[in-house]
Amino acid sequence: MKLSKRSDEFVKNVRMYLFTSGKNEQEIVEVTGELEDHLAEPESRGKSVESITAGSPAEYMESLEKEMTNDYAAWLKYVPFIGLFIVAYSVMGSAINGAFEVNIIQLIGVPVVAIVSLIIYWALFRNMAKKEWTGKKSFFASFFAVTSVMLLFFVVALSSMFFIEPLYVASPKMNIVIAIICALIFVLGAIWLKQWIAIVIPILLFGPQIAFSFTSFNDEWKIIVSWIISMVLIYVMFAVHLLILKKKESKFAQRS
Amino acid sequence: MASSSQMLKGVLEGCLLAVISKGETYGYEMIERLGTFGLTMVSEGSIYPVLLRMQKEGFVSTAMRPSPNGPKRKYYWLTPEGRAELEGFKARWKELSTGVDLLLEREGEHHEAIKEK
Structure with missing residues (x-):
């Protein structure tokens, strides 16, 4: 099932935000996958990003960030390049x-x-x-x-x-x-x-x-x-x- | 509705432990199961940070598997530590809810006593 444009944007923003927070890559993949899966379901019933964030995407992203593992070493591999x-x-x-x-x-x-x-x-x-x-x-x-x-x-x-x-x-x-x-x-x-x-x-x-x-x-x-x-x-x-x-x-x- | 959703936030981890203890499940299904017990949330997404924390604490194990929706789905099941935590939560909840029930009943009696006077 395809996500709506708004949902797709939201998931991309979550991914980018967690990436700039230096979070573990595997965890980012898992949690954004989970959000995609969630948005793919209720959307067919008329719900959307709002149902996930309760109106504040920024606060929601922070709440995810707080629970995730830092992995600054993953960033280091980009440094030489x-x-x-x-x-x-x-x-x-x-x-x-x-x-x-x-x-x-x-x-x-x-x-x-x-x-x-x-x-x-x-x-x-x-x-x-x-x-x-x-x-x-x-x-x-x-x-x-x-x-x-x-x-x-x-x-x-x-x-x-x-x-x-x-x-x-x-x-x-x-x-x-x-x-x-x-x-x-x-x-x-x-x-x-x-x-x-x-x-x-x-x-x-x-x-x-x-x-x-x-x-x-x-x-x-x-x-x-x-x-x-x-x-x-x-x-x-x-x-x-x-x-x-x-x-x-x-x-x-x-x-x- | 909004206020009961606030109260649920505090015990969400315990409720999720209970839902997951019934068998392997994934995020959206947990929300639906909570819903069948009348436990609804303003922000359904609030379960995901809690699930992340539970995973870090070792209460749940997870695996990514293909889903009919297309993207891979993350499945959860309880670890022995998770089961122990669930038992702990049950005991704490019993204590708390008995206390709150008693308090509210007494409060009721107290009000009735005042009315009779």
């Missing part, structure tokens, strides 16, 4: 420009910014799930989160480029090797996550930079203009992504 992804994102740009170098601002700034970004995304997904935000609200919150994370990385990249002496400067050949390794990480990541967005974002982010590297603007202008173009492209992509989701939803609504 997320770390690789972040390094690839922050390194790709300079490698494309033939300017990969290591300096102290990067060595400190990138890990700090990475941790701050993870906290921003964690808070985003947790609130999205717990407060059951609508499409519009989720979109604006994601927009805000993505923008602030990109700005943080941009600030690190820019300041490390202009204000400090590098500890290591890559040769032209090494720059190409680094860019190829980064591209490989993006491709593997997209396959692992099964998300086309994971490969589209790096293309939009670094495509303009590659294009600008063939022009004769000065370096500052290359970076600033290509960054602005990237931002615009990424926002357009999010809008398109949202439109596609909406279309899918309305098709789904027509069928059921």
Whole structure:
């Protein structure tokens, strides 16, 4: 039996909330399965999510959270991958420009910014799930989160480029090797996550930079203009992504 | 209705132990069985956090098996610890309900005595 859209959303939000709480994966599977099974039954008799939560999904999610086992170790397995992804994102740009170098601002700034970004995304997904935000609200919150994370990385990249002496400067050949390794990480990541967005974002982010590297603007202008173009492209992509989701939803609504 | 649902919350674990002691069962069936005894809840979902706690305390064992609904269904049965807990609950409930009954009856007598005066 298929769940209604509202029930399906609720179960997804419970899953996301418990995941961001660092709960044991097996327990999450069991309890969300139980909720699905429950919702599949009374719905045929005209009851719904309300009958489970008595009107407060957020409180209900908390009551589940309280009784479940923590399993932070499960999160740790994502850490190396997320770390690789972040390094690839922050390194790709300079490698494309033939300017990969290591300096102290990067060595400190990138890990700090990475941790701050993870906290921003964690808070985003947790609130999205717990407060059951609508499409519009989720979109604006994601927009805000993505923008602030990109700005943080941009600030690190820019300041490390202009204000400090590098500890290591890559040769032209090494720059190409680094860019190829980064591209490989993006491709593997997209396959692992099964998300086309994971490969589209790096293309939009670094495509303009590659294009600008063939022009004769000065370096500052290359970076600033290509960054602005990237931002615009990424926002357009999010809008398109949202439109596609909406279309899918309305098709789904027509069928059921 | 809402207030009796509140009272049920406090003894829900004991009631679930009793329902599960009758044989292997799953979440929604427990709600239906409670319902046949007139025990209804505003939020039916409140049994799931309690079941999670009971599982953690070792009162129940569980298994996931396919269901006619499609998704896998979680079945529960009592462990020896669960049976012991159920006996404990029965004893505590008897004590409490006798006490409350007595109190309410006395209260009734007291009121009647006042009326007679």
